[in-house]
Amino acid sequence: MNRKLTLFTFAFVATYYTTLPLLAQQTNPKTPPVAGVDKRYIDEVKALGDQPAVKKAFQIFVDLEPQTKQDHLNLTETPSPPFKEGVRAKKYAAMLKEAGADSVWIDEVSNVIAKRKGRSGKRTVVVESHLDTVFPEGTDVKVKYKGDTLYAPGIGDDTRGLTAILAVLKGMEKAAIETDADVLFVGAVGEEGLGDLRGVKHLLRKGSQKVDSYIAVDGDGISSIVHRGLGSHRYRITFKGPGGHSYGSFGIVNPHGALGKAIHYFTTEADKVTRQGVKTTYSVSVVGGGTSVNAIPYESWMEVDMRSESPEKLNEVDQLLQTAVQRALTEENGMKRQGPDLTVDVKKIGDRPSGKTEQTTAIVQRAMAVTTYMNATPQLEVASTNANTPIALGIPAVTIGSGGIGGGEHSLNEWWLNDKGYLGMQRILLLLLAEAGLDKGTTASGTKAGARR
Template sequence: MKKLLLPFFILSLTFNLSIGQEELSTAVKPTYQKEIDKLVKNKRIQQAFAIIDELEPLTYKNLVELTEIPAPPFMEQNRAERYSDMLKEAGADNVWIDEVGNVLALRKGKDSSKTIALDAHLDTVFPERTDVRVRMVGDTLYAPGVGDDTRGLVMVLTVLKAMNMADIKTTYDVLLVGTVGEEGLGDLRGVKHLFKKNDPKIDSWIAIDGGELGRINNQALGSYRYKITFKGPGGHSWGAFGLANPHHAAGKAVAYFDEAARSYTANGPKTSYNIGRIGGGTSINSIPFESWMEVDMRSVSPERLIEIEEILIAQTNRALEDYNALVVKGPKLTVDIEKIGDRPSGELSPDLPLIQRSMAATKAFKTEPFLTRGSTDSNIPISIGIPAVTLGRGGKAGGAHSLGEWWLNDETGPESIKLALLILVAEAGLE
């Protein structure tokens, strides 16, 4: 069996894994509620809120424009360039695109010793040549990616515009971010790069992604992803009959893994597994030379994620061995087991200032906050103990990751932008 090493970020975590199975408290300490309530009454904050309302037609227009710029996995460049121009037009002090394609816009504070980031991701799940033109049916916008996460991008943009137009100055630097690679096999490559490079150093991270007003994601759902490929000589289905067939071995591996993983996930902290794609072969009358499958495994527990990973590897090797024992003609099969995704688990205490401020700000909008667990850009900072939350993008939405995706603006649409601004300014400090 392949030997697995426990990553440093898991060893460094001190949180109690059992907490992940409990409902975390959303109680707000009075000091934070007073801080937020005072901030809400500030004239410049109120002015920014009014500007957000006035900017609604432009925010809407920007949403349509960005949605119609395709941003397939690993091909976000065109959208990144336009988004970079939008941030420059909105008045950021400095805007650049980094080595992996992230768009970064710095808004300087009085003190550059800390940086507070506000993020949304540039990429969508849809491949090249997907029709991403926006259709309006009544008040509803229909288009692949219109909600996830193009809406988040325009929220970040409108927050910047409102802060500049209301002349809001912050104590610490603010970094507006459009990340690449949040979806699928992108494997959080944009945010991983930011925290690995550590330039600029980010002290607090606020992401905007799916969900309604009131959602505060402070718990990271970890996942491992694998591509498993059985390989053989291939041949004609009649003339070469008897040669090893990779599809047959892969089928055995699926059956073995499903049986073992189903038993393992029946108890303990929630853990899931899914074989999402299978492929290989050239024609119906050809023995395939390879058979591949992509496997997704998730868990609230880093330890259990490693354990189900071990189950996958063990059952795959068992299937290979058992199948090869039956091969009597030609060469045996081989298997490649490739890890193609690694999203760490983790969670942050609701007592952290950023989470307290996020909950207090939500209550200031007469909405009850609720803490969630998800797989977002925040996984990376959460896993290394940096204060981070992911906020909902407001409005009503459905059909995410489908061609029928839709987003409908309602009263929570502009409120979600105001909430993001309020949390950002509270964390960065109003100068």
């Protein structure tokens, strides 16, 4: 036997068997290595995915695709303008009831809440999407087709989310999946714009039912995990004076002068403090006032937006705005030659809390493990969603996507494409079961082992 060949063979075999475990790990589609995910959560999610009832639900989501599409179209074509979500709320409540929820109600602010009782009911898990769109009353919301792509205002944000959690409820019912915790399926009002998260703020208000974990469904895809809430403060600031003729009343206070000074002082100082540290933004977004080129205005106003995931940084920029406004008021009044003083009205029109659910928290770890199980790469992100409120209250919370591919949010050309959209429901279900607990009453065959109700 050739000695060189023998040595080569030995080296090859040794190398092969040394690297085999690594190769297996890299090629196993169910357990790709992901930094920051505790192995116990990977194992937990895999065990859930191996349950016959869960596999049955996964197939049900595929089989339900035609009905899910019809639900999506029906909800999209039901207008839900800001502060006028009532019509869609009634329709969604009826759909949740038909899907098999134990009880369904619409609360004082028009949130739709469907309860599916858990075996013990010792904990409560919320899975939620928002009912409202950004589009005003009268917007044409008829769905249009371009090939397989659906176009309509609000079709993705967040009508798809509503459709997804409705399908999850249907899948759980049809597969006879029981949870240990109670689950609330929620369609919330007031997520967009000046809605200021009013639906979730009401849902989680002091004295309301205790919620142990919160899963918001917003956006598309199966990779994103929002665990940091991007907080915002929004103001409408109005300087007011007597107004008058540009020549005959010359010397009275001019609200535009004060507004210009306030913008200058605010943006100059805000620029300095936002150049370092956690990303923090500010914008003088809308201005108005005045009646004619030959008239001194009686009012001048602006709307200001500031955002940060750091409460401290957000408050710092907020204080700069307050200081700039008062400085501008004092200086403009100091310039007057006649008439009354200028006044200012500072009104907060938006207050979205900020905060973070730590990456080491169980719900974030589970979301990452579920995403990994779905053969996707977890993407930890910061955003302004309904999860902001529970995060700020210390309730473990994340926002995940609803599957498929979409774009053009908040535009009339918003679109959504059903590219394996059922994966979104599978991901939501796995995370929900990880949080709510798969009850032993769910039998291996996927049939109920006793009454839940």
